[in-house]
Amino acid sequence: xxxxxxxxxxxxxxxxxxxxxxxxxxxxxxxxxxxxxxxxxxxxxxxxxxxxxxxxxxxxxxxxxxxxxxxxxxxxxxxxxxxxxxxxxxxxxxxxxxxxxxxxxxxxxxxxxxxxxxxxxxxxxxxxxxxxxxxxxxxxxxxxxxxxxxxxxxxxxxxxxxxxxxxxxxxxxxxxxxxxxxxxxxxxxxxxxxxxxxxxxxxxxxxxxxxxxxxxxxxxxx
Ligand SMILES: Nc1nc2c(ncn2[C@@H]2O[C@H](COP(=O)(O)OP(=O)(O)OP(=O)(O)O)[C@@H](O)[C@H]2O)c(=O)[nH]1
Ligand SMILES: C=C(OP(=O)(O)O)C(=O)O
Numbered sequence: 640x641x642x643x644x645x646x647x648x649x650x651x652x653x654x655x656x657x658x659x660x661x662x663x664x665x666x667x668x669x670x671x672x673x674x675x676x677x678x679x680x681x682x683x684x685x686x687x688x689x690x691x692x693x694x695x696x697x698x699x700x701x702x703x704x705x706x707x708x709x710x711x712x713x714x715x716x717x718x719x720x721x722x723x724x725x726x727x728x729x730x731x732x733x734x735x736x737x738x739x740x741x742x743x744x745x746x747x748x749x750x751x752x753x754x755x756x757x758x759x760x761x762x763x764x765x766x767x768x769x770x771x772x773x774x775x776x777x778x779x780x781x782x783x784x785x786x787x788x789x790x791x792x793x794x795x796x797x798x799x800x801x802x803x804x805x806x807x808x809x810x811x812x813x814x815x816x817x818x819x820x821x822x823x824x825x826x827x828x829x830x831x832x833x834x835x836x837x838x839x840x841x842x843x844x845x846x847x848x849x850x851x852x853x854x855x856x857x858x859x860x861x
């Protein structure tokens with residue numbers, strides 16, 4: 640089974656506002672972009688992903704996504720992340736494709752984790768056409784998939800795991816810590832440091848004097 644990935648990314652100056660203060664203010668956008676790039680690189684390396692579609696109005700994100708082989712489109716609906724996801728999945732990719740949407744704040748993601756999740760989600764013939772992977776906390780969502788023929792019907796936002804379950808999507812809370820660790824806060828960034836971030840996020844954090852090496856849980860100096 641092959642997939643189209645739909646990845647929405649906010650404009651960098653306003654992105655990841657809850658993470659502000661985790662690094663120096665003048666490095667915040669760089670950090671967000673590095674996390675986007677590491678997420679995208681893992682998605683692009685996943686053999687089951689046929690196409691990656693990034694929905695964004697940010698020129699730096701578009702350029703970086705294009706360099707990684709993703710297709711980019713402006714956030715035409717300009718109505719928040721669910722509208723951007725619906726637009727990408729149901730209008731641009733279209734319901735004839737198997738699609739999934741993924742948040743762009745998963746810098747520890749590796750293609751093997753994504754491959755395992757896509758395999759698990761698609762393996763269940765009895766599952767409804769929609770399924771999702773909750774975030775590490777279990778309350779949010781990192782991935783929502785819709786098989787061909789099903790609408791994506793995304794309900795991201797606070798309490799989205801319960802909202803997706805209520806909407807009839809099946810939960811797949813698998814043992815994929817690198818997929819499930821999104822970064823909303825400074826504490827999440829520390830969790831990513833412990834897992835081992837992808838190369839761009841690791842390099843930036845090292846440059847900032849933080850330990851970005853794989854497997855290190857050391858709390859960096861501020
Ligand atoms: N294209 C697009 N992407 C969005 C929009 N809002 C959020 N996103 C993206 O959706 C994903 C999940 O969003 P959040 O984790 O809430 O990220 P965020 O909105 O940047 O974070 P906060 O400012 O802290 O709420 C991230 O990849 C965001 O970049 C939007 O209005 N348009
Ligand atoms: C939008 C979501 O993510 P976050 O927790 O990153 O806001 C979500 O989990 O639905």
